[in-house]
Amino acid sequence: MKKILLINDGSTAVGLAAKLALQVVKAMQAEILIVQTYGQAKAHPARVLAGASGLVEEGLQPETDRLSRLLQQLNDGFQPVISLEEFPVTDASTMADMALRTDCWMIIRGCGKMPPGYSPLDFQSLLNRLRCPLLMVPENWSGDWVRRITYMADLRYCRQNIMRYLSEWAIATQAGLSLAHFSKKGLVPIVESYGLRLFADIRRQLPGSALTFNNIQEPDIHRALDVLINGLHNDLLVLINHRVHFKEIIGERLTSQLPAGISIPILLFPL
Incomplete structure (x- = not known):
């Protein structure tokens, strides 16, 4: 158990x-x-x-x-x-x-x-x-049931073990699971057709999961984060320690307080 x-x-x-x-x-x-x-x-x-x-x-x-x-x-x-x-x-x-x-x-x-x-x-x-x-x-989380989970990553660096973990949770709680692509700083943004091919390969390995793909075009990560939380009404955000976007969103170090713009729970995976 x-x-x-x-x-x-x-x-x-x-x-x-x-x-x-x-x-x-x-x-x-x-x-x-x-x-x-x-x-x-x-x-x-x-x-x-x-x-x-x-x-x-x-x-x-x-x-x-x-x-x-x-x-x-x-x-x-x-x-x-x-x-x-x-x-x-x-x-x-x-x-x-x-x-x-x-x-x-x-x-x-x-x-x-x-x-x-x-x-x-x-x-x-x-x-x-x-x-x-x-x-x-x-502390400012609404307390609502988690129905939308978003893993924010560069699709080219998506971790399959994390996707399997999230898929198991999403299936058990009947939540939607989204893979939100935001290109790593310094890399060329992916075109939609290439992103969809990469996403199709990932989805094939996660049968039973209500997995969707969101190719974020907004270049400012903080604006993109605001859209994910307040525009698309995601209930939980997923990041990886010291990997793509962690420093930009969390800062140099994780402290006992989350950044002011994060009003939903955030799940942080170790390396």
């Missing part, structure tokens, strides 16, 4: 991250591992079932209790298994090791304000160490 790791570092957006985590878990029939990284001086692993009358383990911090109860309220009858681990002193290396040890399918984190006195993880360092993608949820 797949496992989704939900980071609870005290961010004010953790509730939105929990809401999206339940969407993913319900679609993929996965488990949730909540990792709380603040608020307690000693680690206390516990195990609960969402939808139960309350937490059966003692010694849990109020914030852990609150988040678990929030998951119960959001589950809409679905009852995923929820594991709880509390690690008040952690870093990117420890978190990456935990994701590897638990064979994590995805990590989710809400990008909101932090509690006074607490510093977020170094998320660029974490992403550099991961083998699974990191889903960052902005």
Whole structure:
């Protein structure tokens, strides 16, 4: 069974991250591992079932209790298994090791304000160490069900393993999946006919997926991003760490906050 790791570092957006985590878990029939990284001086692993009358383990911090109860309220009858681990002193290396040890399918984190006195993880360092993608949820996300997923890449550098991952998720959640081509800086833009041939080769390898192709002609990547989010109403954006368009959209380093123009969750794949 797949496992989704939900980071609870005290961010004010953790509730939105929990809401999206339940969407993913319900679609993929996965488990949730909540990792709380603040608020307690000693680690206390516990195990609960969402939808139960309350937490059966003692010694849990109020914030852990609150988040678990929030998951119960959001589950809409679905009852995923929820594991709880509390690690008040952690870093990117420890978190990456935990994701590897638990064979994590995805990590989710809400990008909101932090509690006074607490510093977020170094998320660029974490992403550099991961083998699974990191889903960052902005505080201004609407909370709607993810129905349109867009992988933004130069079609000539499209990663088939990422397309298979996204296709599996899209099929499970009945979402549309789009491959948005934006030419890498310095390369000649592809003509439509060549792009369609490349896309046809990719689509043949993903049977069952509602995959579409969008050849973006807008030369300004920030305008193109605005069209993808606000014009075409995509619900989730996909990028690859340190690859085409990552630096242009995210910046020099991934921080605990997403750029102001990103109002939808963004899924970041490691190299």
